[in-house]
Amino acid sequence: xxxxxxxxxxxxxxxxxxxxxxxxxxxxxxxxxxxxxxxxxxxxxxxxxxxxxxxxxxxxxxxxxxxxxxxxxxxxxxxxxxxxxxxxxxxxxxxxxxxxxxxxxxxxxxxxxxxxxxxxxxxxxxxxxxxxxxxxxxxxxxxxxxxxxxxxxxxxxxxxxxxxxxxxxxxxxxxxxxxxxxxxxxxxxxxxxxxxxxxxxxxxxxxxxxxxxxxxxxxxxxxxxxxxxxxxxxxxxxxxxxxxxxxxxxxxxxxxxxxxxxxxxxxxxxxxxxxxxxxxxxxxxxxxxxxxxxxxxxxxxxxxxxxxxxxxxxxxxxxxxxxxxxxxxxxxxxxxxxxxxxxxxxxxxxxxxxxxxxxxxxxxxxxxxxxxxxxxxxxxxxxxxxxxxxxxxxxxxxxxxxxxxxxxxxxxxxxxxxxxxxxxxxxxxxxxxxxxxxxxxxxxxxxxxxxxxxxxxxxxxxxxxxxxxxxxxxxxxxxxxxxxxxxxxxxxxxxxxxxxxxxxxxxxxxxxxxxxxxxxxxxxxxxxxxxxxxxxxxxxxxxxxxxxxxxxxxxxxxxxxxxxxxxxxxxxxxxxxxxxxxxxxxxxxxxxxxxxxxxxxxxxxxxxxxxxxxxxxxxxxxxxxxxxxxxxxxxxxxxxxxxxxxxxxxxxxxxxxxxxxxxxxxxxxxxxxxxxxxxxxxxxxxxxxxxxxxxxxxxxxxxxxxxxxxxxxxxxxxxxxxxxxxxxxxxxxxxxxxxxxxxxxxxxxxxxxxxxx
Amino acid sequence: xxxxxxxxxxxxxxxxxxxxxxxxxxxxxxxxxxxxxxxxxxxxxxxxxxxxxxxxxxxxxxxxxxxxxxxxxxxxxxxxxxxxxxxxxxxxxxxxxxxxxxxxxxxxxxxxxxxxxxxxxxxxxxxxxxxxxxxxxxxxxxxxxxxxxxxxxxxxxxxxxxxxxxxxxxxxxxxxxxxxxxxxxxxxxxxxxxxxxxxxxxxxxxxxxxxxxxxxxxxxxxx
Numbered sequence: 004x005x006x007x008x009x010x011x012x013x014x015x016x017x018x019x020x021x022x023x024x025x026x027x028x029x030x031x032x033x034x035x036x037x038x039x040x041x042x043x044x045x046x047x048x049x050x051x052x053x054x055x056x057x058x059x060x061x062x063x064x065x066x067x068x069x070x071x072x073x074x075x076x077x078x079x080x081x082x083x084x085x086x087x088x089x090x091x092x093x094x095x096x097x098x099x100x101x102x103x104x105x106x107x108x109x110x111x112x113x114x115x116x117x118x119x120x121x122x123x124x125x126x127x128x129x130x131x132x133x134x135x136x137x138x139x140x141x142x143x144x145x146x147x148x149x150x151x152x153x154x155x156x157x158x159x160x161x162x163x164x165x166x167x168x169x170x171x172x173x174x175x176x177x178x179x180x181x182x183x184x185x186x187x188x189x190x191x192x193x194x195x196x197x198x199x200x201x202x203x204x205x206x207x208x209x210x211x212x213x214x215x216x217x218x219x220x221x222x223x224x225x226x227x228x229x230x231x232x233x234x235x236x237x238x239x240x241x242x243x244x245x246x247x248x249x250x251x252x253x254x255x256x257x258x259x260x261x262x263x264x265x266x267x268x269x270x271x272x273x274x275x276x277x278x279x280x281x282x283x284x285x286x287x288x289x290x291x292x293x294x295x296x297x298x299x300x301x302x303x304x305x306x307x308x309x310x311x312x313x314x315x316x317x318x319x320x321x322x323x324x325x326x327x328x329x330x331x332x333x334x335x336x337x338x339x340x341x342x343x344x345x346x347x348x349x350x351x352x353x354x355x356x357x358x359x360x361x362x363x364x365x366x367x368x369x370x371x372x373x374x375x376x377x378x379x380x381x382x383x384x385x386x387x388x389x390x391x392x393x394x395x396x397x398x399x400x401x402x403x404x405x406x407x408x409x410x411x412x413x414x415x416x417x418x419x420x421x422x423x424x425x426x427x428x429x430x431x432x433x434x435x436x437x438x439x440x441x442x443x444x445x446x447x448x449x450x451x452x453x454x455x456x457x458x459x460x461x462x463x464x465x466x467x468x469x470x471x472x473x474x475x476x477x478x479x480x481x482x483x484x485x486x487x488x489x490x491x492x493x494x495x496x497x498x499x500x501x502x503x504x505x506x507x508x509x510x511x512x513x514x515x516x517x518x519x520x521x522x523x524x525x526x527x528x529x530x531x532x533x534x535x536x537x538x539x540x541x542x543x544x545x546x547x548x549x550x551x552x553x554x555x556x557x558x559x560x561x562x563x564x565x566x567x568x569x570x571x572x573x574x575x576x577x578x579x580x581x582x583x584x585x586x587x588x589x590x591x592x593x594x595x596x597x598x599x600x601x602x603x604x605x606x607x608x609x610x611x612x613x614x615x616x617x618x619x620x621x622x623x624x625x626x627x628x629x630x631x632x633x634x635x636x637x638x639x640x641x642x643x644x645x646x647x648x649x650x651x652x653x654x655x656x657x658x659x660x661x662x663x664x665x666x667x668x669x670x671x672x673x674x675x676x677x678x679x680x681x682x683x684x685x686x687x688x689x690x691x692x693x694x695x696x697x698x699x700x701x702x703x704x705x706x707x708x709x710x711x712x713x714x715x716x717x718x719x720x721x722x723x724x725x726x727x728x729x730x731x732x733x734x735x736x737x738x739x740x741x742x743x744x745x746x747x748x749x750x751x752x753x754x755x756x757x758x759x760x
Numbered sequence: 761x762x763x764x765x766x767x768x769x770x771x772x773x774x775x776x777x778x779x780x781x782x783x784x785x786x787x788x789x790x791x792x793x794x795x796x797x798x799x800x801x802x803x804x805x806x807x808x809x810x811x812x813x814x815x816x817x818x819x820x821x822x823x824x825x826x827x828x829x830x831x832x833x834x835x836x837x838x839x840x841x842x843x844x845x846x847x848x849x850x851x852x853x854x855x856x857x858x859x860x861x862x863x864x865x866x867x868x869x870x871x872x873x874x875x876x877x878x879x880x881x882x883x884x885x886x887x888x889x890x891x892x893x894x895x896x897x898x899x900x901x902x903x904x905x906x907x908x909x910x911x912x913x914x915x916x917x918x919x920x921x922x923x924x925x926x927x928x929x930x931x932x933x934x935x936x937x938x939x940x941x942x943x944x945x946x947x948x949x950x951x952x953x954x955x956x957x958x959x960x961x962x963x964x965x966x967x968x969x970x971x972x973x974x975x976x977x978x979x980x981x982x983x
Binding site (some may be wrong): 154158159160174249250251254258343344437439441442444446447458461462579580710728 | 775
């Protein structure tokens, strides 16, 4: 039996129905180049075609939001004439195949999204998810990804100030590498990726264009890994779709672009990321309602014999597209020459075409020379904005009730709390020591704590005493059991982390990592998760100002657990003193602030906890999200810590959010960092030791009576836990460990697992 | 007012931080682009941290050929203060303005962490305001920070008091725990730790101030 060759549109990732849509848009048969342009622009990664109708349910507005979702980055007004731009993205599949370059180019791409807005990138954070380290391939992935982030981020000169590190077998074949970047700019310098002004020039800045990353968004990012051994079986076939990064080029590109913006030479600017030149030219033209002529022969190439579709869709890194007036070209060329950044005029902004019905449409024309043959001609908007939207079938997983019924809360044996607690402790310092976390002299609280806290300062910014705080959070264990409540609680967890450094949450960005959207169960998870995020954001008064959806995180037909990652940006109004952190002192009273029992029918649920999953119990139920209770505790703690940051006197000497590993892990982490023990009263069984639900804080105070009065006035419950001192962590009759054992175990856990010790 | 020139190579990234450090101490800082050959009017020169020219070959190996380095050499030969921090230290060794070399850290990973330094000698423009034996908490931030040199050079460094700073707890495998060295005259100094990152307790330590105060004040002594 002979098999017919696969039709071209399918090889490019387009369905038969999408080919029909393209014929309707054009009113004719597309040529091969045009098909290739649609193939990348209508990919899941670029078009959000499976998720967009659900994302509309998220709240996006607040008075301080300057730019919401849909632009290169979200932007808020942080006060004092300073705007903060923030964006989060995934680089999952490239990192699965080529961990160093995948992670490195993820950093490069997110930086460009931020300086495209006119902001100087000031920090990066990296939430990372791998399989268990007992597998050699996972150790190779971790070392590759971390050194890629370190190698690129340190060299390009943007500090990496935090992130997350999660190990779970559901990521063994499909690791997640998310990256968040925030930057700041004088509010009046905000620029958008818009092409306007017929006759203006589109100037390509930065690297030459090669064959690296062709089809990255479609072939790589918008399809799962087929083999049941995950990425390994497809390494070779997909490797050409991974881009290669050059942080030195990016550093000069950042400086040149910020200098161009400072000089007022730029009408609009857009980064080249996924889908390369076709994406940047069609998006800028679509936003400006104009047409764009692109001369494919004007684009500097690094490889011979590249054909137009390769040139137009290449994802070569470290490139930007600036729209400038012709009069400014000499100044732009000179500035780029100083920074040794290549600049080439590759496009002209042209009049939209007026159709017979009187409507005008901006056409993206790819030409062989500006006066030469037209190789492709399609409406720019049809590429950028008019991909088909899918309401894909959704179905609640049939086994969900059985999974929820398998609840470890009541029937999982207690075991040894001492051993269980030690097994939960992991100090991520091996990772973050490899990151420059201090550049720009802003880092007040760096990696490894509840949230990162930066002075709001940087080259070219007006003076400010404010600080910004950022936390990235996720809890796939919750979300697997209940994506709606799990996502809502993740948002709350993030807000609680910000409170620990005195910050009030201002805006959310999200990176929604899910499995194959063609599986109805995955679409149900995604839809539920978005509803949970909407509920939490509405309840806590938070706008979502940007995000990224990463689908097809599957391998061999098996989807990852739903992994919505929340990035929360907060502001501290006055930052002149560091927050207390975890640094309690001998003799301090230790208290638990916030509701002691979870909302719902279980006081101390263990479903989805690290304690239970570590024992192989993945079932159970998730606590309810209750905005009022959570907001009360979070706001109280944020205000207490903000007073310390503002230089006020306070009896509060330490604060730590209770999260992964529960109350026991929170106490042990504080013991490990200070080297000072604590004697804690008997708790309500092992449930209270290891249960995880947000809105609880361990705090230490030198004046517990005054503290309790303030908490009482705010209506926030306070429970006395014990007194700081001595060389042991004692929790009632359940836990009794020497400080040294905790410290050594926690410090070495990662190195031992990576077999570096 | 003391005028400090901060040399900027393409790929430098600590230039703003270095400028901020000396500005906080009352000096005036100006950026000097790497193609410049004129350092007249400056009282001191800082080569800041970063990855000059990408450092793809070997840290500092390309930067030593930037036009500004000839001027830095003349400036140093005139006995005027030159300070290399991190990548700047690497550039000064590559340019032959300081003895020894910096190789990859013992653990073969980048390290960003606080370190405790011990002042070994005050006979340099960087350590002139400190006291011998003083302990300073100052962060490191490098991949190639393990100081190395041959036996004869080491002997000479020790004999002349050119080792100005040592690590209390050697983080990177530097020979004899060396964190910073000076030339014989003491007017050219290089160190891997970042004193400009330790200017304020808000950021964890203010112990770098005594070093940069010495450097900013040094021009008076030189004149």
